[in-house]
Amino acid sequence: MEPIKTVEGRAYPLGVKNVDTDMIIAAKWLKGITRSGLGKGAFEAMRADPGNVFDDPEYAGSPILIAGDNFGCGSSREHAAWALIDMGVKVVIAPSFSDIFSGNAFKNGILTVALPQEAIDRLLEVAKTDPIHVDLEAQSVTTSFQDRFQFEIDPFRKSCLLGGLDEIGLTLSSTASIDAYEKDRESQQPWLTPELA
Amino acid sequence: MTQPRTLYEKIWDAHVVERRDDGTCLVYIDRHLVHEVTSPQAFEGLRIAGRKVRRPDLTLAVPDHNLPTTARLDGAGNRLPIADPESAQQLAALERNAPEFGIKYIGATDAEQGIVHVVGPEQGFTLPGTTLVCGDSHTAAHGALGALAFGIGTSEVEHVLATQTLLLKPSKTMEIRVEGELGPGVTPKDVILHVIGVIGTAGGTGHVIEYRGKVFEEMSIEGRLTVSNMSIEGGARAGLFAPDEKTFAYVKGRPMAPKGADWDAAVAYWKTLATDEGASFDRSVVIDAADIAPSVTWGTSPEDVVSITSTVPAPESFADASKRAAAQKALDYMGLTAGQRMQDVTIDHVFIGSCTNSRIEDMRAAAAVVKGRKVASRIKQALIVPGSGLVKRQAEQEGLDRIFIDAGFEWREPGCSMCLAMNPDKVPAGERCASTSNRNFMGRQGPGARTHLVSPAMAAAAAITGHLTDIREFAEGEAA
Numbered sequence: 001m002e003p004i005k006t007v008e009g010r011a012y013p014l015g016v017k018n019v020d021t022d023m024i025i026a027a028k029w030l031k032g033i034t035r036s037g038l039g040k041g042a043f044e045a046m047r048a049d050p051g052n053v054f055d056d057p058e059y060a061g062s063p064i065l066i067a068g069d070n071f072g073c074g075s076s077r078e079h080a081a082w083a084l085i086d087m088g089v090k091v092v093i094a095p096s097f098s099d100i101f102s103g104n105a106f107k108n109g110i111l112t113v114a115l116p117q118e119a120i121d122r123l124l125e126v127a128k129t130d131p132i133h134v135d136l137e138a139q140s141v142t143t144s145f146q147d148r149f150q151f152e153i154d155p156f157r158k159s160c161l162l163g164g165l166d167e168i169g170l171t172l173s174s175t176a177s178i179d180a181y182e183k184d185r186e187s188q189q190p191w192l193t194p195e196l197a
Numbered sequence: 198m199t200q201p202r203t204l205y206e207k208i209w210d211a212h213v214v215e216r217r218d219d220g221t222c223l224v225y226i227d228r229h230l231v232h233e234v235t236s237p238q239a240f241e242g243l244r245i246a247g248r249k250v251r252r253p254d255l256t257l258a259v260p261d262h263n264l265p266t267t268a269r270l271d272g273a274g275n276r277l278p279i280a281d282p283e284s285a286q287q288l289a290a291l292e293r294n295a296p297e298f299g300i301k302y303i304g305a306t307d308a309e310q311g312i313v314h315v316v317g318p319e320q321g322f323t324l325p326g327t328t329l330v331c332g333d334s335h336t337a338a339h340g341a342l343g344a345l346a347f348g349i350g351t352s353e354v355e356h357v358l359a360t361q362t363l364l365l366k367p368s369k370t371m372e373i374r375v376e377g378e379l380g381p382g383v384t385p386k387d388v389i390l391h392v393i394g395v396i397g398t399a400g401g402t403g404h405v406i407e408y409r410g411k412v413f414e415e416m417s418i419e420g421r422l423t424v425s426n427m428s429i430e431g432g433a434r435a436g437l438f439a440p441d442e443k444t445f446a447y448v449k450g451r452p453m454a455p456k457g458a459d460w461d462a463a464v465a466y467w468k469t470l471a472t473d474e475g476a477s478f479d480r481s482v483v484i485d486a487a488d489i490a491p492s493v494t495w496g497t498s499p500e501d502v503v504s505i506t507s508t509v510p511a512p513e514s515f516a517d518a519s520k521r522a523a524a525q526k527a528l529d530y531m532g533l534t535a536g537q538r539m540q541d542v543t544i545d546h547v548f549i550g551s552c553t554n555s556r557i558e559d560m561r562a563a564a565a566v567v568k569g570r571k572v573a574s575r576i577k578q579a580l581i582v583p584g585s586g587l588v589k590r591q592a593e594q595e596g597l598d599r600i601f602i603d604a605g606f607e608w609r610e611p612g613c614s615m616c617l618a619m620n621p622d623k624v625p626a627g628e629r630c631a632s633t634s635n636r637n638f639m640g641r642q643g644p645g646a647r648t649h650l651v652s653p654a655m656a657a658a659a660a661i662t663g664h665l666t667d668i669r670e671f672a673e674g675e676a677a
């Protein structure tokens with residue numbers, strides 16, 4: 001996983017509320033068996049609208065996306081995160097995120113930044129003309145107009161994102177605890193192990 | 198004396214392997230369901246890293262999402278090919294991955310095949326008090342049996358396969374109580390649609406919902422599965438019902454359920470799980486059952502719910518500016534105008550199925566409406582898709598398939614079907630579907646498709662009349 005420290009660049013000023021994972025990547029794009037190449041299917045329905053932000057040359061290749069409340073609601077498809085990565089988005093800024101999406105984003109090295117609606121409104125304005133600067137270490141979003149917005153992030157997620165750490169590898173270092181838990185469970189609740197025919 | 202705890206807290210506490218300083222816990226996972234769409238990249242990841250599946254015996258794989266629901270065998274019993282090469286490739290990947298990693302696999306042509314969330318409870322794989330995950334957000338359904346069940350992404354699927362654990366932060370708790378008696382024609386689907394209308398699609402974000410009170414206690418297990426299934430549509434990753442005698446009766450004797458002395462020990466444990474007297478919830482929502490009518494969605498979010506006797510709301514009626522804009526966009530997409538009576542909305546397609554409403558009680562409810570009647574001539578396609586091969590067989594033994602076929606419905610093979618436009622069952626652009634599924638997002642049932650979420654009885658009634666129909670008037674007016 002790519003470590004993420006600072007991200008600076010233009011941002012897609014999407015601003016839409018309740019962007020669900022079907023909008024990010026429609027079901028017809030879920031049929032692959034690898035994680036790559038989904039950027040071309042990202043936001044397909046929105047891109048059918050002339051004047052959409054994704055096809056506006058002004059924002060081409062932006063590493064940041066700014067959206068409305070409840071971003072990533074709906075399905076658990078991790079393809080939504082893979083599609084964003086594939087189109088080059090490293091940071092999504094919104095007032096709130098769905099639980100499943102924010103977990104999927106984190107596991108793929110995408111930083112989700114939750115900021116109040118007023119901050120989002122201001123950033124949407126700035127994004128139309130100027131770049132935005134996100135600093136994970138400092139937990140801040142800044143602009144060249146002296147705007148500075150601090151954000152909260154779970155310390156564990158922060159350190160994983162900064163270090164580009166593999167979560168499975170980290171958990172496997174706890175194998176002894178998992179073994180002990182399983183042993184205990186097997187003796188107390190043996191019926192939890194199903195008899196598979 | 199220990200602190201009173203909620204059902205959620207009891208299940209959580211029993212599964213903590215390690216607790217980190219920041220509150221993150223390594224949580225043990227008792228059950229893992231795997232399907233063809235969200236697993237290939239997880240198995241690919243294991244293979245690349247040279248990792249094995251830690252507990253293949255706690256994992257069950259079954260294809261459902263992109264399997265066509267047309268016949269799977271030809272007259273001679275040979276398997277028919279899947280026309281779409283990408284679907285065929287995903288199915289082939291699961292057929293290869295399951296045996297390679299030692300996982301029990303229910304195949305596309307097996308009698309037990311079906312939608313993962315129908316198969317899990319049906320096989321006794323889903324048990325009260327367990328943690329259960331699947332790479333699908335409607336995993337919330339299994340909470341009906343008192344399992345802490347939630348959807349995960351593919352990286353988490355890989356994490357569970359490799360470690361049988363997940364790194365999680367505890368959720369907040371939320372109780373939803375429905376007090377009083379449900380009115381005639383009001384089904385579990387109407388209850389959950391109404392609840393989502395009240396709390397909104399982000400209302401349960403960060404929470405696990407426990408459904409409490411008399412209405413939920415009296416509800417059948419299959420009704421509870423419908424309710425818990427749509428917890429995610431209210432933003433909650435999981436829903437829960439306290440296991441009770443109905444739960445035990447449902448689970449008992451199922452193929453993978455505990456037997457003999459194990460069964461008695463399990464039931465004794467399950468009886469300790471109910472929320473303690475005096476335990477507190479972070480949030481409480483109380484709804485009067487009398488306020489719940491047979492419900493229908495008008496827009497493109499599951500929170501866009503009204504009573505079937507209502508009219509299409511005007512965008513100006515919403516206080517929030519962004520909701521006003523969203524409502525206008527939804528009406529444009531749906532081809533509806535503010536003030537139009539919901540019952541006047543004509544329908545082109547009917548879909549009865551999905552992990553929300555494809556169990557035997559749903560089939561019976563639809564059949565009771567359809568019996569002796571014909572699908573309206575304006576309906577282009579009326580699909581009934583049982584949730585599993587066992588539901589299908591049961592329905593056929595009860596003669597329900599004849600009722601549907603005689604009325605003009607298509608009786609299909611089990612799968613996710615028209616819920617999500619990943620298989621050949623789709624609603625064409627601009628056409629309108631009365632659907633018992635769970636999401637009315639733009640394009641969910643096909644690009645440009647217009648979805649109205651309803652109960653099985655209301656979907657069946659819409660098929661007969663050709664428009665959205667109040668099941669109460671239908672039953673009284675025409676059934677006699």
